[in-house]
Amino acid sequence: MKTVPLHNAKKPAVACNNCSLSELCLPRGLNSEELELLENSINKTVKIKKKDYLFHRDDKQHAIFAVKAGAIKTSLSTPDGEEQILGFYLPGDLLGFDAFSRDRHTCDAQALDDTLVCELSMDNFQELCGMLPVMRGQMMRQIGAEIEREQMLLLTLGQMRTEERLATFLSSLAERNKERGFSSTEFNLPMARHDLANYLGMAVETLSRMFSRLQEEKIIAVQHRLVKIEDPNRLKQLAHHTCRPASDAL
Amino acid sequence: MKTVPLHNAKKPAVACNNCSLSELCLPRGLNSEELELLENSINKTVKIKKKDYLFHRDDKQHAIFAVKAGAIKTSLSTPDGEEQILGFYLPGDLLGFDAFSRDRHTCDAQALDDTLVCELSMDNFQELCGMLPVMRGQMMRQIGAEIEREQMLLLTLGQMRTEERLATFLSSLAERNKERGFSSTEFNLPMARHDLANYLGMAVETLSRMFSRLQEEKIIAVQHRLVKIEDPNRLKQLAHHTCRPASDAL
């Protein structure tokens, strides 16, 4: 890839200012009284250092989380140390719903960077569910979204070639950013190549080459972690497999 | 693969005699009165012809199903006709839980063979949930099992080479059969090579070669759809990635 020194490649801020748990979790359907109730139930905002874990597989679920800044990855590991990243959670995303069916987490969650999450303890959550029927529906929808995300990833890993996989990923990241009110054509990748390659089931070198190829094809421009989408249509076309609007996380 | 004409390769029966929905869904925790209630709620046993669909993506969920004989595959398809098989449901398995979060199915379900399912309508199911709190927990556990299955498949598709993928599949099928009281060393594959290859994210030819290779390595013996596991330990060793007891379906 051609390397143009880019001194002004400042990281755009990625903190999510309007992402209190209440807004994220229940965008509508609550009156102000209920909203206050929810706000008061949020225990605290927690700071997690880069590479620290938010939870481990088989941990008892004690809370659900909303990412406010930074990024979290969830992953599955084998006894012999191989891992498969299952998803990335960016500012505005909720996580912890993986544990809902058996009360223990099904995967590990690790911070990719210094990260801020606010947490709603399970006790409070259960209590809220009792008081606010909407809450239960919202929870189910979250679980459903996760299932669909994973199914899309299966399609990606099982059927696409590497270039298409990257195109799909970038396309849905752009979509997500748009929904969140960020730029859908220019953004920073919150994860290292290493992690993205793992997520997309390919070698780091291959991933790097695919970035370069998309750049050669004038579809994107890459400066390290900064991505500009030059031709959204051709990108979408490459990612033709996606059959449904992107859900929340990645 | 060497071909030894095998005239006695009769299909073992695959019907599941002890798989009434009540037993499957709620193995324990119900008194006889409640059990009767559940049995009475089961609408009917439905026969589905090979290649017919049990439900389509975005269909409104009207029931949950228990496979009594035959086999069902669930899959996701892209606009351009490519598909990714997400799971196989064999006698004794429950399906339909994919729709729980948004009341519409997230994938297609198609019979791989003439298939018998018994169905519990959603109306009855909801009613039962109201009367039997256990039911709700059971539902959540089913959803959780599906999520874990999908996560395991992600690990398989993302990290394993083709031989390992097949070994993993055979290993978990054996495990499943064992749990169901069938032989874990000799069984019929309920699906065509075509479908299995798609599920495992490889070409049919590659799958065939991997069957042959495992046979050359004296790990299994294959006669068309009939598989004998000769060396379960070496099979498990190849499928080293599996990190947790197999859940219900595949």
Add this chain to the structure above:
DNA sequence: ACAGCGTTTTGATTTACATCAAGAAACCAT
């Protein structure tokens, strides 16, 4: 500023897998 270390990119080579093509076995209807 610089040195030092981890990350990312690029190049050369190997390899696992897909594809193409053809034969063998299984399935099906008559």
Add this chain to the structure above:
DNA sequence: ATGGTTTCTTGATGTAAATCAAAACGCTGT
């Protein structure tokens, strides 16, 4: 049974992606 169709296996070849190796870049601390 018989022929025809489909499914499965095998072989030959091509190619996408992994691996190996090294250089360029970016980040951190002094």
